[in-house]
Amino acid sequence: MRAPQGVPAPREVPEQRRILTVLVFSQILSGAGLAAGITVGALLAEDMLGSTGLAGVPSALFTAGAALGAVGIGRVCRSRGRRPGLALGYAVGALGSLGVVLAAAVGSAPLLFVALVVYGAGTATNLMARYAGADLASPARRGRAVSTVLFATTFGAVVGPNLVALTGELAHSWGIPRLAGPFLLAAAAFGAAALSLVVLLRPDPLRLAEQLAAARDGGTAEGPEVPAAPESTAAGRPDAPGHPAGVAVGTAVMVLTQLVMIAVMTMTPVHMHAHGHGTRAAGLVIALHVAAMFLPSPLTGLLVDRLGRHRMAAAAGVTLAAAGGLGALAPPQSVPALAAALILLGLGWNFGLVSGTALVIDALPPARRASGQGLVDVGIALAGAVGGLSSGLVVALGGYRTLALAGGLLALAVVPVLAWAARRPAPAHAVAVAPRAERERT
Numbered sequence: 001m002r003a004p005q006g007v008p009a010p011r012e013v014p015e016q017r018r019i020l021t022v023l024v025f026s027q028i029l030s031g032a033g034l035a036a037g038i039t040v041g042a043l044l045a046e047d048m049l050g051s052t053g054l055a056g057v058p059s060a061l062f063t064a065g066a067a068l069g070a071v072g073i074g075r076v077c078r079s080r081g082r083r084p085g086l087a088l089g090y091a092v093g094a095l096g097s098l099g100v101v102l103a104a105a106v107g108s109a110p111l112l113f114v115a116l117v118v119y120g121a122g123t124a125t126n127l128m129a130r131y132a133g134a135d136l137a138s139p140a141r142r143g144r145a146v147s148t149v150l151f152a153t154t155f156g157a158v159v160g161p162n163l164v165a166l167t168g169e170l171a172h173s174w175g176i177p178r179l180a181g182p183f184l185l186a187a188a189a190f191g192a193a194a195l196s197l198v199v200l201l202r203p204d205p206l207r208l209a210e211q212l213a214a215a216r217d218g219g220t221a222e223g224p225e226v227p228a229a230p231e232s233t234a235a236g237r238p239d240a241p242g243h244p245a246g247v248a249v250g251t252a253v254m255v256l257t258q259l260v261m262i263a264v265m266t267m268t269p270v271h272m273h274a275h276g277h278g279t280r281a282a283g284l285v286i287a288l289h290v291a292a293m294f295l296p297s298p299l300t301g302l303l304v305d306r307l308g309r310h311r312m313a314a315a316a317g318v319t320l321a322a323a324g325g326l327g328a329l330a331p332p333q334s335v336p337a338l339a340a341a342l343i344l345l346g347l348g349w350n351f352g353l354v355s356g357t358a359l360v361i362d363a364l365p366p367a368r369r370a371s372g373q374g375l376v377d378v379g380i381a382l383a384g385a386v387g388g389l390s391s392g393l394v395v396a397l398g399g400y401r402t403l404a405l406a407g408g409l410l411a412l413a414v415v416p417v418l419a420w421a422a423r424r425p426a427p428a429h430a431v432a433v434a435p436r437a438e439r440e441r442t
Contacts, residue, residue, distance in 0.1 A: 013212065015203055016136040020145065022200045023133050024152035030090060030126045030193035031156025032163075033097065033186035035290060040164060041116070042270050042392075043279070044100075044179040048109055058116050059266040059388025065096070065120020066127075067381035073121070073128055074374015081204035082132045083197055085370070086125055090194035093122015097187035101171070104180035119183075122190040124381060126153060130353075131373045134361050135205035136212075140305060143358045147301025150354065154294035156189060164283040179279075209366040246363030249421040250356040251376050253313045255383040256414055257352030260320050260407040263387035263394075264327060264345055265289060268338065270392075271400040275332040285339045292346030300354045309362075310418050312355040317414030319348030324408020328401040341404070348411065 041058035049057070069089055077085030099115025130149045137145035160182065167181030176184075268289075269282040304312045323344035330337035364372045394403045 012138055012141070013136050013208070015205070015208060016145075019136060019201070019203075019205045020133055020148055022196070023129055023149050025200070026086075026090075026193040026196045027126065027129060027149055027152035028155045029189050029196065030093075030122065030129075031153040031189070031294075032160040033090075033093060033122050033156070033189035033193070034126045034153065035157045035160025035286070036097065036182035036186035040179045040182050040269075040279070042266050043273065043282075044104060044177075045112070046270060046273075047177070047179060048104070048107065048112060057113070057389065057392070059262055059391070060385045061113055061116035061388075062096075062120035062123060063262060063381050063384030063388055065117035065381075066124035067120075067378045067385065068117070069093075069121030069124035070128060070374050070377035070381055073125060074371050074377070077128075077206060077374070078370035082135070082206045082370075083201040083204045086129055086132065086201070087194045087197040089121050089125030089128070090190045090197070093119055093125060094187045094190035094194065096121065097183045097190060100183040101176060101180045101187070104177045104183075105175070119186070120381070122186070124377060125193075127353075127380070128373065128377055130357055131361065131369065132201075132205050134357075135209040135366070135369070139362070142361050143304030143309075143354055144298070144301035146357050146361070147297035147299075147304075147354050150294050150350070151297035152294075154291060154297075157290040157294060160185060160189075160287075160290075162283055162287050164279050168279070206366065206370055209369075213366045245421045246359050247372065247376065249313075249417060250309075250359030250363070251379055252356075252417045253316065253352050253359070253414055254356035254376070254380050256411060256417075257316050257320060257349050257356070258380045259383040259387040260324070260411045261293075261345055261349040261387070262384040263391040264324065264404055264407045265342065266388050267391045267395045267400060267403060268327075268342060271332065271395070272335075272338065277335065281335055285335065285342055288339050289342035289346045292343040293349055294346075296347060296350050297354065300350050304355050304358050309355045309359045310421070312351050313359075313414055314418055316348050316350075316352035316355065317411045319344055319351060320411030321348075321408040323348055324404045324406070324411065327404030328408070332400070352414070 041062065045058045069092065073085045073089045075085075076088055096115050096118030099118055100112060103109070103112035103115050130146045133149035134142045134145040163185060164182055167185050168178030169181070171181035171184060172178050265286070268285060269279075272282045272285065273279075300312065323341050326344060327338070327341035330341050332338075360373060360376050361369070391403055394406065
């Protein structure tokens with residue numbers, strides 16, 4: 001690949017490889033903690049509260065907790081760096097997981113609700129770690145850096161749901177309800193992730209990115225290595241770094257995809273349980289869904305960098321619409337059909353998260369990244385809370401098919417958002433992150 005004439009080729013700083021390695025290790029651990037809430041949270045609430053209409057409450061609570069966690073983590077990262085911010089988030093998530101186990105053991109719904117909010121800090125941290133992976137990445141590789149961190153979550157998140165029966169038996173042997181078992185695993189997983197970051201995440205990626213940006217003469221503070229692009233490359237690019245619509249569009253894409261994914265995913269185990277499927281079958285479907293959420297990340301990141309942020313964001317909306325349609329048409333007795341719908345649901349979410357994250361990172365300089373990204377993830381978490389809380393009510397009133405179809409239609413709102421952004425010209429000072437084909441033609 002040949003860089004434009006007179007422009008130095010973007011390069012990674014030496015520390016980037018080590019940073020990604022540490023983040024990958026911590027994500028493998030924390031992925032198992034992330035899986036607990038989405039696999040058995042709704043079933044645990046339904047069992048304790050005796051109402052299908054309230055089964056979406058746990059998802060709403062821990063995503064609301066994720067919103068609060070995102071604010072706190074963002075502030076700690078801004079003032080002290082990524083290492084203390086992410087480690088604190090995982091430690092709080094571990095505490096919340098133990099609180100869920102205690103609530104289930106004593107049969108206290110109020111304690112369960114509080115503990116789920118605290119548990120949400122762990123899920124927020126798991127997602128916010130993706131930003132740390134891109135702090136030191138060159139502009140042309142940001143999509144791949146984000147996707148590398150997300151991909152690592154696959155291992156723990158896929159193993160977790162398949163350990164529902166095993167952890168349930170362990171919990172039962174200790175006199176704890178079986179459905180609380182996965183939260184024992186979550187406590188250990190989040191705790192181990194926190195410890196690994198405290199010990200290994202050195203140097204702090206955000207602090208180093210800020211230092212490199214401050215040290216550049218006449219730099220744009222866009223990252224550790226951001227060469228000025230020819231004006232012909234930057235002009236008119238709605239997804240170019242510095243474009244005023246970048247943060248808004250990236251946030252909108254992630255908010256919509258999160259809302260739809262959480263709503264449909266939350267009620268799928270409840271829907272399966274109502275039609276005679278056991279927790280093992282539900283765990284398998286959720287495991288496949290979580291795999292689709294994270295496993296395609298390397299390819300998604302490559303496509304985001306080469307084809308462009310907006311094209312992959314549009315693909316997210318279309319894929320989620322297909323997932324909703326298939327979920328609405330799938331026979332409730334068919335595990336393969338429901339699994340296929342949930343796989344598409346996870347894939348669409350993956351497209352939206354990676355493309356939206358790249359748009360936000362492109363638009364924020366290092367000095368504003370932590371606080372800005374924290375606020376973005378507050379919106380994502382609140383969208384998840386709305387999706388989780390409304391999902392049970394929609395299913396109680398209109399059934400699972402109504403929920404799936406409504407979610408699919410809502411996902412298509414991504415398309416007009418992208419069309420709006422395309423009509424806003426990029427400013428003359430914007431620095432383009434062009435797909436590879438465009439850079440080679442320059």
